[in-house]
Amino acid sequence: MDIWVTNYDDDPYKLEDIDEQTINAFERNLKLKLPLSYKRILQNQNGGIIKYNSVQAGGFQEEDVYLEINHIYGIGHPGLLDSPYLIKEWDLLQNILVFNGEGNAWFALDNSSEPPHVIYIEADSKEVIKVAPSFEEFLKKLTYKELSQEYEKDSWSKEEAETIFSGQEEFLIEEVLLSYQDTEDIEWYLANLLQLTEHSSLLVREAVASVIGVNIEYFLYESPEPSLKILKRIINNLSRDKSKDIRREMKEVKVQYDL
Template sequence: MKEGFWQKGNSIYKLNALTVEDIKKAEDIYKITFPRAYINILKIQNGGEINYQAFPVLDNTLPGEAFIEVTNIYGIGKNPGVLDTDYLISEWDMPKGLILFNGDGHYWLAFDYRNVTVNPPIVYVNNENEKAEIIEIAKDFNEFLENLTIIEYQDKEEIEDIENQMTEYSRESFEYHLENDREDEIIEAIVSLSQTDVDITWFGQALLALTNHSNERIRSQIANSVWNFLSYRLDEDTLNGLIETFRIDPDSDVRMYAQLIQQKINYSIDDLKTDISHCLENGGYNIVSFLHDDNVYHIYRNFKLTLEGQDFTEEFSTSEELIAYVLPDGRTIEEVWSNVKLI
């Protein structure tokens, strides 16, 4: 994801922190699977105003327009959020199967699930005419994100404002914010550092010390980041110490993350088989991602195995064939499963 994607500060588009239950509820309502790239940005912030506000118009899809302005992206929730879609589609007479993530009535950006349940194209909806005009602008949400860019402002002060919002955090800046108890900056730094090549031993101990902070937002963000980004990177003692602290936290959300992290750690080969069956029955897509020998593998519901960062795909007829696949170290997925780390 681009550095400093979300704008700082409060916004009507910024919803409460995303939970697994939020994702499942929304996907069950629409009977779809949200794009991984969309979920990944919402794990950092559940909707809000963004810094990369221009999507270039290519191939004359919108004559006379150089770019589409994208000031915000909806999170999973309501008022405003993607769960407002049914009402908005009815109000503006748009076709069912779209899930709106940006717009103002006359113009919308949407996931186009009319013909798919996973990996939808991104469309621009023009409601100026009697019948909505729907134009595909990106093959998927990942391509949409990659093409977003910062609008070139002529005003120097406006440029400086955006640059200031795109803070890069370091160990030194994090420790400075800790010393001065700058709570909002601490939360932002936790999110940022959790996704960078940080000194994980130092960072894990810093988070462990922070779990007693009086601000429940800080404690909740620590738990969320450990679950989303850090559980497979932290050493066993630090991770167990964090889990035990989360278990006795007064906040129910933090206690919930303790259970979710433990489920990740204890995820068995039988759990994998069950989830494959469940996804086949209910239309899920990506089942699990795991780390083995410094390689990240992704398993999909159609018995497909891919290797991140490489042109590698293996497809199988059954889950039994998949887990019997021999990895480069000469052992099958089933044989190494007790030692892999879920991501």
């Protein structure tokens, strides 16, 4: 099954190609077996953004319930090797393998069953939803759904924006983020920027860095004192980012504005 987006040069989830030997070593290290269907897609591409944006979930009485998903992990970092850390950090279920997530929700293989079920875990409520009885069935249920009418517009309320910022749609997050960069409620906006500096998506963090770089003078000279403290925390967080380009951009901001 061809699931990968191949024309996105800055895909943060696309890792170096791997072979069967690397997959076998990964399985030995984590003492588990990847489903054959998972191994096949990794041999085509080692993780990345997928052509789909949702999967139809099982376990619901209602019809047409879909969960958002836009990437699948490969073997490496960020990827399947992060699963033990994520389980500990977010107090997730044991005996699972996390293969997608953004901090507020996770898709994982539940290795307590054979074959492993695909489950969806809400981080806050700890609700577990059975999505598919196997990874192969999960792949068959991937689909592309047009954004709901709620999001097909040029402006969003703050409540809608906050919901989007806490989700997994990185392109939508970027769009909403940029639409609010001229807001008069600077403190609210910077608080959300600060939250997004911890986002797992490189695209989102790059968008935050871009907003800071373009609007730094506006934020510096128009912000109340509490907002300036948030601004400095944002710049400090980005200065430690995994991306050297983001770190370099923030260094330039610090030097130019003596921060």
